[in-house]
Amino acid sequence: MPSPLFADRPAARLPERDTLDAMIGRARRLRGDLDSMCRDAVAVDEDDPQQRWQRALWELAAHHLDDLGARLGQLREGPPPPAPDVVGRLAGAADGALAGEDRGPWSGRAGSAEWNLLDDGVAWSAELYEIFGRDVAAGPLSLDELPTVLVPEDQPLLTSMVTNCLIDGKPMDGEFRIRRPDGGTRTLHALGEPVLDPEGRTISLWAVLRDVSALTDSRRRVVRTRDSLHRQDDLARTEHRIAVELHEAVLPSRHGSPEPAPDAAHVMEVATHLLPSRVCGPAGGDWYDAMTLPDGRTLLTIGSLAGRGIPAASAMAMVLGALRGMAVAGIEPGALLTHLNQLLQASVQPALRSALCGLFDPSTGLLTWAQAEHPTPLLFRGGSGIPLPPPDGVLLGAVPRTAYGQETVRLLPGDVLLLRTDGVSPAAGRDAAPGELLRLAPRMARSRTAAECVRTVAEEFGGDARPVEGCVLIARITG
CATH class of the missing domain: 3.60.40.10 (PPM-type phosphatase domain)
Incomplete structure (x- = not known):
């Protein structure tokens, strides 16, 4: 975790480990029940918008349950022990965030980064290199370089989030898309805060970036199938009206x-x-x-x-x-x-x-x-x-x-x-x-x-x- 101070954010008290174990158990049982119901369901008719919409909602629910289990696992493991330097602290944070994760097929990977405003130093966790598809030997991206890997439409959003965080002290919370060197696109969710020195001056920006591509794709499928279902309903109502009008005319x-x-x-x-x-x-x-x-x-x-x-x-x-x-x-x-x-x-x-x-x-x-x-x-x-x-x-x-x-x-x-x-x-x-x-x-x-x-x-x-x-x-x- 970053140090020394975060802007306007008191330290949180973690739940007891037994409580987290019980919550993780309930999440796993619910995920198992969901799998069982999916296995018992009949095959989806791809020509039926309502069935496609239902399947998309099942997948979205499975995604959220997997993600919930992974995050609860991170809470159970707790933060890593303090490291003497930023690089060690960030590497430990990423390892600790992923330790004990029960990765389902939908779980998103998370990494952390810190951009030092005093000496322009940048530190990425090993996980972040994997998310960006970037060679460790090439080093991390600076704040100025980061927008270059985003899709053009999302670059203004990232610039606005970083500016609000560093100048106004607002937490950074939003999603943007990146293009990896292999040509693939990933959707990342960023949570970040300015790090302050004892005098309250901003000295760095710390953030956790999580790959939420699967979650975003699942949400989009739900929206697409829902819209398709609405279009089908509109067509059915139009057909009914025309058929009735034809009856009445004849x-x-x-x-x-x-x-x-x-x-x-x-x-x-x-x-x-x-x-x-x-x-x-x-x-x-x-x-x-x-x-x-x-x-x-x-x-x-x-x-x-x-x-x-x-x-x-x-x-x-x-x-x-x-x-x-x-x-x-x-x-x-x-x-x-x-x-x-x-x-x-x-x-x-x-x-x-x-x-x-x-x-x-x-x-x-x-x-x-x-x-x-x-x-x-x-x-x-x-x-x-x-x-x-x-x-x-x-x-x-x-x-x-x-x-x-x-x-x-x-x-x-x-x-x-x-x-x-x-x-x-x-x-x-x-x-x-x-x-x-x-x-x-x-x-x-x-x-x-x-x-x-x-x-x-x-x-x-x-x-x-x-x-x-x-x-x-x-x-x-x-x-």
Whole structure:
């Protein structure tokens, strides 16, 4: 330790050796627990920013524990015995600082130096030569030479620290980077103080320099992975917003009735609802649609494409546009799904999923419909409900050049037709069985509007733990 005096710094009283041994033991046990947890952890997915951030924090914690154990070991060993000269004192200080250190893979090496202002003498510990990568025969660096080995950006920082220490008596405490002769870069943490003579005049500068490169790198990894995680969250929020806006722009109004033909004997009132996912994030490719065609019939479609986010939402918009265009051209439901299957087969990224398409004729009350592996429509009539017999139809995009069948059912005044996607489920990850929906028949019979029927379904199957979004379309027939 330096002598004779340090500026404004009383002597510290070291803890008892038994206390330090106990603290070192606790640090070692905690380090062992950390290693054990790291061994038990699964391999880190380098493409997952959250997992990279977690690993970086583990490494930073390990670094701090290793460093804590090393510093406590220095305290336990205590300062070296006084030496008659500065060189001997500094060499002894460095040896004592490193004696008994339990070096983990993260521990930083420490060395000490003293720059004499009276005779321009400089003394470095052997450890400091190793840190700087400097040959002992070349001698230590003077205060004037020291900035030449720093990276240019850090030179003003060191100059400021030294000036404040020597002129204002402020302790030197800061980090800077040096370039070693081998081309490597090290980050050093400097703690220093002016040494005063009995009259209070500054006669030298004493400092301990510690290589904290590993600690600094670990901190930087934590910052980088944290920033990457934040960027991923921002992208996810942006994707969700765009996908939702695309849904809202493409999907029709959720309540109302298609405009009936002048000679319509039946009027179809339609209400729809999108049950959003609160688990998976960005919206997927679910859709519903109801529109009046030029021939007076009403087009009803509902379906779901594979995938999530913007790709699924944009594919949904493409499919919905194709369905509307073909329906306006007078294509019947079975042929319409056949053409849609061919369209998806020709797409660069085919989207496999289900769909249902129906045409309702208000003059006859007939509903002609086709489906592609889609949940069957449910018909509620007179306080009870039945699933409609499904026509033949495989998953869209799964089999090329396949034909889709169609069925016809007559709807009566007071009937309620329920169409849905897989996401309308009573429990996370499970599709609603027809029987679970059919038990709503008494409430459907009491409902006076299609919107009330939709609210009934949403109350039963719209819980917060929904794994994916779901669409429901209710068509209610009035005389």
